[in-house]
Structure formats: C-alpha cells, structure tokens
Amino acid sequence: MKKIAQILAALVGVVVLVAGVRTCTVSSQQIEVEPLPPAEVDAGAAGKRLGDAIRYRTISHFDRSQLDRGAFLAFHRFLQRSYPAAHRALDRERVDDLTLLYIWPGRDPSLTPVALLAHQDVVPVPPETSERWTQPAFEGVIDGGFVWGRGAMDDKGNVMAILEATERLAAGGFRPARTVYLAFGHDEEVGGTGATAVAALLAERGIELDFVLDEGLAVIEGLIPGLAQPVAMIGVVEKGYLSLRLVVEQPGGHSSTPPRQTAVGILASAITRLERAPLPARLEGVPREFLTTLAPETPLRLRLVLSNLWLFEGILKRFLAGTPGTNAVIRTTTAPTMLSGSPKDNVLPNRAEGVVNFRILPGDTIASVTEYVRAAIADDRVTLEPIGHPREPSRVSSTDSESFRLVQRSIGRVFPEAVVTPNLVLGGTDARHYGEVARDVYRFSPYRFGPGDLARAHGIDERIGLEDHADAIRFYELLLQSLD
Numbered sequence: 001m002k003k004i005a006q007i008l009a010a011l012v013g014v015v016v017l018v019a020g021v022r023t024c025t026v027s028s029q030q031i032e033v034e035p036l037p038p039a040e041v042d043a044g045a046a047g048k049r050l051g052d053a054i055r056y057r058t059i060s061h062f063d064r065s066q067l068d069r070g071a072f073l074a075f076h077r078f079l080q081r082s083y084p085a086a087h088r089a090l091d092r093e094r095v096d097d098l099t100l101l102y103i104w105p106g107r108d109p110s111l112t113p114v115a116l117l118a119h120q121d122v123v124p125v126p127p128e129t130s131e132r133w134t135q136p137a138f139e140g141v142i143d144g145g146f147v148w149g150r151g152a153m154d155d156k157g158n159v160m161a162i163l164e165a166t167e168r169l170a171a172g173g174f175r176p177a178r179t180v181y182l183a184f185g186h187d188e189e190v191g192g193t194g195a196t197a198v199a200a201l202l203a204e205r206g207i208e209l210d211f212v213l214d215e216g217l218a219v220i221e222g223l224i225p226g227l228a229q230p231v232a233m234i235g236v237v238e239k240g241y242l243s244l245r246l247v248v249e250q251p252g253g254h255s256s257t258p259p260r261q262t263a264v265g266i267l268a269s270a271i272t273r274l275e276r277a278p279l280p281a282r283l284e285g286v287p288r289e290f291l292t293t294l295a296p297e298t299p300l301r302l303r304l305v306l307s308n309l310w311l312f313e314g315i316l317k318r319f320l321a322g323t324p325g326t327n328a329v330i331r332t333t334t335a336p337t338m339l340s341g342s343p344k345d346n347v348l349p350n351r352a353e354g355v356v357n358f359r360i361l362p363g364d365t366i367a368s369v370t371e372y373v374r375a376a377i378a379d380d381r382v383t384l385e386p387i388g389h390p391r392e393p394s395r396v397s398s399t400d401s402e403s404f405r406l407v408q409r410s411i412g413r414v415f416p417e418a419v420v421t422p423n424l425v426l427g428g429t430d431a432r433h434y435g436e437v438a439r440d441v442y443r444f445s446p447y448r449f450g451p452g453d454l455a456r457a458h459g460i461d462e463r464i465g466l467e468d469h470a471d472a473i474r475f476y477e478l479l480l481q482s483l484d
C-alpha cells in the first residue's frame with residue numbers, strides 16, 4: 001500500500017512539474033511592431049459619410065422580388081460622389097447587376113493581386129423592433145460619439161472604411177505595389193450570388209489572388225474572463241452548413257382510432273434522440289491553435305490550463321460545451337428548426353416533416369454528419385434528405401504565410417494592445433466563395449467591439465464608434481501601403 005502511495009505521489013509530482021514548466025516557458029507568438037502614431041483621419045467627416053451611407057436602404061430579402069434596385073443604384077452614385085479620387089484611380093464594373101468590383105492596377109504586375117471584400121446589403125429591421133431603437137435605424141444619426149443605424153457594423157462600416165482609405169491614398173497620388181480588387185457584394189445576407197459571380201469572373205480571367213480579406217471576426221474586448229487585453233481574431237476557416245429534412249410517412253386516417261405511434265410521434269422521438277446525442281466535441285485544428293496562441297498572454301491560472309491541454313483538455317471541453325457560443329467552436333452543432341404534421345387536429349398525418357440544421361466543424365463532412373444522424377436516429381421509418389445548399393467546411397488558410405503576417409502586423413500597429421490569434425468563423429461570409437481563386441482567405445473586420453456589442457449587428461441599436469471607424473480607416477490605409 002505504502003509503495004503504491006509513494007508511486008502515486010511521485011507521478012503527481014511529475015505531472016505538476018511538467019505542467020508548471022510548460023506554464024512558465026510557453027513563449028508568445030505575438031510580433032513586435034511599432035504602434036502607429038494616429039494618422040490624421042477626420043473621424044467626424046468620415047463618420048458623417050458613414051451616416052449618409054446608412055440612409056440608403058440597401059436591404060436584402062430572401063424573396064428577391066422585394067429587392068429595391070433603385071436604392072442600390074443610388075448608393076453607387078453616392079459612393080462615386082463621396083470618393084472622387086478613388087473613382088478616378090480605380091476601374092469599376094458592376095457584376096451580377098448590383099455587386100461592385102473595383103480594380104486598382106498595381107505598380108508591379110509580377111506581384112500577385114489581393115482583394116478586399118465587404119458587402120453593401122443589410123438585413124431588414126422588423127417593424128415590431130424599430131420602436132425600440134435609441135436612434136432611427138435608417139437615418140445615420142451621429143450621437144454620443146457613435147454612428148447609429150442598420151449596417152454600421154454589418155457591413156457598410158467596412159465598405160466605407162476601405163473606400164475612405166483608398167480615397168486618401170489615391171488623392172495623394174499613391175498606387176499600390178500589387179493590383180488590388182475591391183469587391184462589394186449586394187446579397188451577402190441571402191447567399192452571396194454577387195460574390196459567387198465575382199469569383200467566377202476572376203477565375204475566367206485567369207486571375208489568382210494572393211489573399212482575400214473579408215468581414216468575419218474582429219477585435220473583441222472582454223472575450224476571456226481574466227484577460228485584460230482585447231483579442232484580435234483572424235478567421236482562417238469557416239464551418240460548413242447542412243440542413244437535413246427528416247420525413248416520416250405513415251397511413252393517415254381518422255384520429256379517433258390512432259395506431260400506438262403516429263408519424264408525428266415517430267418524428268418526435270427521432271429528433272429527441274438526435275438532441276440527446278450531440279456530435280462528439282473535439283478540441284483540434286484552428287480552435288486549439290486559438291487557445292495555444294492565447295495561452296502565453298493570459299494570467300497564471302488560465303495559462304496553466306491553456307498551456308497544458310494534454311492534461312486539461314477533458315475539463316476544458318466540458319467547460320466550453322457549457323455555453324452555446326463556445327460549444328459551437330468544438331463540435332458540429334445540431335439545431336432542429338422546422339416541424340410539420342397533419343393540417344387538421346382530427347386527421348392522422350400521412351407525412352410528418354422536420355428540418356435539422358447542422359453547422360459542420362472542420363474535420364467532419366456532409367457525408368459523415370449524415371451517417372452519424374442516421375445511426376443516432378436508428379429508425380428506418382425516418383428518411384433523410386439534404387435541402388437547400390449544403391456546403392463542406394472551408395479550407396484552412398495559412399497562419400504562416402507572408403499575407404497572414406501582413407494582416408497581423410497591420411493589426412499590431414493600429415491595435416497595439418490586442419493579442420492577435422487565428423480562429424474559426426461560425427457563420428458564413430462572402431469570402432467562402434473565393435476559396436478557388438485565392439491562396440488564403442482571411443476574415444477580419446478592423447473594429448473594436450465590447451461583449452455586448454455583437455448582438456447589435458442584425459439586432460437593435462447597431463452602431464459604430466467614430467474613433468473606431470477612424471481606426472478601421474487607418475488599418476486599411478496601412479494594409480494598402482504595405483502590399484509590396
């Protein structure tokens with residue numbers, strides 16, 4: 001007994017020692033850059049132009065007949081008026097009717113071009129929420145140091161910041177070292193046919209892009225409890241998307257003489273089984289790299305955990321699974337969203353249908369998730385069919401490339417206090433359509449957001465700080481200047 005206790009104590013000692021050494025020796029992967037002396041961006045004037053941009057109701061609708069084409073065309077004319085030097089220096093074409101593609105020819109044709117993306121369209125403001133806004137959603141009011149309105153964050157801020165930077169540089173006679181494409185989609189919120197068309201056009205012209213930079217992640221304050229610095233996350237991979245329709249067909253009839261289980265009951269138990277068997281959690285790939293990159297910058301207790309994932313992975317996974325936001329980072333998520341059965345209360349359903357939406361973690365595939373679902377339901381009476389446009393997780397972009405370092409350096413100079421890390425993007429962006437024409441696809445908006453701010457995009461009281469918008473302009477200006 002005594003011997004076993006001694007061996008156990010020795011083992012614990014070794015584990016503590018290894019964990020301690022690792023905690024103290026993990027080295028920072030942040031790069032040293034000179035913070036930028038604040039460029040003299042006129043934050044008030046730029047904010048005013050962003051406010052004006054918000055007044056154009058470039059709203060996306062799933063029912064495309066509701067699209068207000070005139071609002072987009074007026075928005076295009078507004079951009080031309082607002083940025084005359086940029087419109088002299090860059091060629092502009094309309095693709096897929098309303099998407100804008102600008103081309104800024106570079107000084108050195110031997111260098112591979114790059115593309116900056118953003119989207120013109122915004123999500124609607126449901127009439128029942130418009131009363132709850134502090135400022136009207138489509139007036140672009142400037143108040144309390146913020147520009148208020150739908151699209152300020154998602155994504156007119158980026159459209160305007162990119163053009164502000166371009167205008168400033170073009171007015172001074174600057175030309176980028178490599179050719180720069182600016183692509184502003186018109187339907188990102190409803191699928192991105194504009195982005196698909198631009199990517200196809202570039203491919204048709206034989207153009208390969210070094211990298212694409214689009215919205216996605218940002219500079220987030222208060223992301224990790226105990227971490228004082230904001231975290232600037234560059235999205236290097238996007239989850240995949242799959243909606244499966246579950247169908248049960250059974251003889252109908254009168255509900256006065258029902259069988260033991262109706263089509264609705266069979267479907268309901270299939271969905272219950274699915275919810276009880278979430279796809280397995282995995283802490284690997286980019287989310288793992290996110291945590292290990294963060295580790296050296298965190299306070300001691302957290303660093304102990306993050307730099308010893310060999311020891312704490314199980315506990316950490318259980319912790320991350322506890323909240324929906326972090327659970328989505330470590331597994332393919334399961335979300336039953338739609339249901340239908342009999343059209344009448346006293347009629348047995350011939351057919352019951354449900355739809356379950358899955359967001360696929362890199363490493364899983366459409367086929368592997370479908371197989372998993374089939375096995376979890378384990379009932380031949382339930383058939384599965386994919387609906388809509390399923391897509392596999394995106395390719396993982398390099399965190400080791402010159403272009404990643406360029407983005408990282410530009411972040412470091414404008415947001416010197418931020419820790420820069422790669423991460424996984426949970427939603428979809430226009431950038432996903434560029435996988436075939438770009439070596440690397442990065443998803444990062446150069447804006448600072450507090451934890452409560454994220455719900456404002458697509459929600460109530462969307463707004464951008466005037467100084468934050470000025471920083472975004474500085475970021476793009478610096479990036480464009482550093483492309484050689």
Ligand SMILES: [Zn+2]
Pocket residue numbers: 119154155188215
């Ligand atoms: Zn967006």
